[in-house]
Amino acid sequence: MCVAGIDIGSITSKAAILSDGKIIGTKVTFTGYNAALAGRKVYEDLLDELTIDETSIKKIVSTGYGRNSVDFVDKAVTEIICHGTGAHYLNPHIRSIIDVGGQDSKAMIVDQDGRVKDFVMNDKCAAGTGRFLEVMARALEVDLDSFGLQSLKAERPSKISSICTVFAESEVISLISKGEKRDNIIAGIHESVAARISALAKRVNVRSPIMMTGGVAKNIGVVKALERKLGMSIEVSEYAQSNGAIGAAVMAMKL
Amino acid sequence: MVTKLKVILTLCFVKIKKIMLAVKKKKSMKEIMTVYYMEAKTAKLSGKKVAWITSGGPVEPLIAMDIIPVYPENHGAMIGASKMGVDLCEKAEEMGYSRDLCSYARSDISCATVNGGPIGGLPKPDMLICCNNICGTVLKWYEIQARYYEVPLFILDTPFCHTEYSEEAKKYVRRQIEEYIAFLEEVCGRKMNYEKMDKVGRLSVEGQRLWQAVLDTATNSPSPITAFDAFFHLALIVTLRGTRIAVDYYKNLLEEMYQKVDKGIGAIPNEHYRLLWDNLPIWYRLRWLSNKFADYGASLVADTYTTAWCGTLKYIDVDNFLDSMAEAYSRIYLNIGIDEMAKNVIEMIDKYNVDGFVIHSNRSCKPYSLGQYDIQKIVQRERDIPCLVIEADMVDERNFSESQIATRIEAFMEMIKEQKGSWSRNSNYTE
Ligand code: SF4
Numbered sequence: 001m002c003v004a005g006i007d008i009g010s011i012t013s014k015a016a017i018l019s020d021g022k023i024i025g026t027k028v029t030f031t032g033y034n035a036a037l038a039g040r041k042v043y044e045d046l047l048d049e050l051t052i053d054e055t056s057i058k059k060i061v062s063t064g065y066g067r068n069s070v071d072f073v074d075k076a077v078t079e080i081i082c083h084g085t086g087a088h089y090l091n092p093h094i095r096s097i098i099d100v101g102g103q104d105s106k107a108m109i110v111d112q113d114g115r116v117k118d119f120v121m122n123d124k125c126a127a128g129t130g131r132f133l134e135v136m137a138r139a140l141e142v143d144l145d146s147f148g149l150q151s152l153k154a155e156r157p158s159k160i161s162s163i164c165t166v167f168a169e170s171e172v173i174s175l176i177s178k179g180e181k182r183d184n185i186i187a188g189i190h191e192s193v194a195a196r197i198s199a200l201a202k203r204v205n206v207r208s209p210i211m212m213t214g215g216v217a218k219n220i221g222v223v224k225a226l227e228r229k230l231g232m233s234i235e236v237s238e239y240a241q242s243n244g245a246i247g248a249a250v251m252a253m254k255l
Numbered sequence: 256m257v258t259k260l261k262v263i264l265t266l267c268f269v270k271i272k273k274i275m276l277a278v279k280k281k282k283s284m285k286e287i288m289t290v291y292y293m294e295a296k297t298a299k300l301s302g303k304k305v306a307w308i309t310s311g312g313p314v315e316p317l318i319a320m321d322i323i324p325v326y327p328e329n330h331g332a333m334i335g336a337s338k339m340g341v342d343l344c345e346k347a348e349e350m351g352y353s354r355d356l357c358s359y360a361r362s363d364i365s366c367a368t369v370n371g372g373p374i375g376g377l378p379k380p381d382m383l384i385c386c387n388n389i390c391g392t393v394l395k396w397y398e399i400q401a402r403y404y405e406v407p408l409f410i411l412d413t414p415f416c417h418t419e420y421s422e423e424a425k426k427y428v429r430r431q432i433e434e435y436i437a438f439l440e441e442v443c444g445r446k447m448n449y450e451k452m453d454k455v456g457r458l459s460v461e462g463q464r465l466w467q468a469v470l471d472t473a474t475n476s477p478s479p480i481t482a483f484d485a486f487f488h489l490a491l492i493v494t495l496r497g498t499r500i501a502v503d504y505y506k507n508l509l510e511e512m513y514q515k516v517d518k519g520i521g522a523i524p525n526e527h528y529r530l531l532w533d534n535l536p537i538w539y540r541l542r543w544l545s546n547k548f549a550d551y552g553a554s555l556v557a558d559t560y561t562t563a564w565c566g567t568l569k570y571i572d573v574d575n576f577l578d579s580m581a582e583a584y585s586r587i588y589l590n591i592g593i594d595e596m597a598k599n600v601i602e603m604i605d606k607y608n609v610d611g612f613v614i615h616s617n618r619s620c621k622p623y624s625l626g627q628y629d630i631q632k633i634v635q636r637e638r639d640i641p642c643l644v645i646e647a648d649m650v651d652e653r654n655f656s657e658s659q660i661a662t663r664i665e666a667f668m669e670m671i672k673e674q675k676g677s678w679s680r681n682s683n684y685t686e
Binding site for chain 2: 065077078079080081104115116117118119120121203
């Protein structure tokens, strides 16, 4: 039996299809301005890629901020529950999940059955999210994909004290004009993101084993800095970015 | 010109009397409040004085002196509920006030200069009474208004009661109550009638007891009342505390609640989950929020806010009202330490048998919102129930993000549902 999960985030949309409880494919595309369209497209693209006919998908669950904008799904579930479910599916030992996406970050505690026990989300602010990293990478003219790796090369991370994205950007610009090494600035940026996320994570008392999910989990610089701040190691799955969609598909299996 | 004005005012006065007679029969909240504000607006005609007073201030001496109390915070709530907050807050910001200032203060200050808002501005004050038991913001806010209206200001300073109310504090506040009465006597040019004061004290206590009894009907399952109803019915215990009108109103309301309990009628159709609300209401989103929770069968059966107007009854001695009032007004919810607040919250969790705690982190009200994360931790440690933090503001809609809050509420309710499974207090409820 095939089921699907669609996670419509602020920047990217993700789809996952499970067949008899196993992942057979995932896909990530950009959301753009039309969330409903993006949800439909990422799902159809994945079906095409896997050469599966839509009729063989028995149930679909949507999640993410655009979850209510798609009408072809059986149920909409919040990303908090889906990330908990997805992480539990990928590794049943996981007890905490830190999810950092394009526009928000959240931390969850799950029990042995993957049920969310507690969660926190960041406030209405881009600091400590993927958007923040994107703005900074642009200011430094560095490719976002190599941004994290480059942060590991720093000798002495610069201090970025502003927590506001706009102020931090001007702080970065003034560091550049002072001639500070680019790697140090990049490392400083990662430190500041990690500080924001770890403050959030500590608010729910995250405990090991921890999994990090969401697009920012692909950034090794943030993961390493966060591990240092929390004093705990963090697991990142190859499906980090699609974790919400996978969780949604697992929820679909239960419908 | 003057005679014409007199005729108009006399006509208004006759109209008020007529409405008042009608209210005697019907006693709907809307009519009572309309009469109350009309009376305050035409106070000059009846030779009465108007005092603006903070919501946590001792109003009873004003009632005993026949002074009409007016509450800028109640006005703020009306501004919020009628969605006029953003406009007035922006005006205040143009005047130079910081966006971080409490939105009640911002909207009141700017409203005074334009006579805007839902009731065309508040009636002009003859004096201002500011009690800092709720926050420090009111001090500056009232000073500003005292300068603007050029009227005398009385400040009642209540020391913060971390855990106890010391002998020194007792003397200090009691002494100020005397000064307060002397101030009123001077502004009005007549003496306090202590017999009347005694009566008003008794009515105040009776009103507070009735209000507590109304809120206590929420211990029933299903609850006949939600916090959203309480936010509405609250107006009289705030504005007309110490009057017969408030007592009669709450007697009727209590009767109505008892009838609902007898018939097993809940405030929401299917009460599956019971929640406790913390902090001020989000006035411009009451319906949205109440629907959102009701969709999940969640009834917000109690809140820490509306209980503030009966929460210190235990300190009041009705035979010694003025002395004991000093302590009661000093020990209100916003003037006690965080451990004490958490104790109150836990008592409410047990009393109302709730499944979850919804915390409104209110950008405006710092004394209410500071310490909420600690209270949350204490609650989770002591009672292990799910807690949800909603970041918003009671009046300024710019601090409300619908999709973020909807996601949090949905996840919170899914969490409660998952944790409780098909468990429910209603035996007829099966998932
Ligand atoms: S800060 Fe809080 S207590 Fe003070 S006036 Fe504003 S809402 Fe009321």
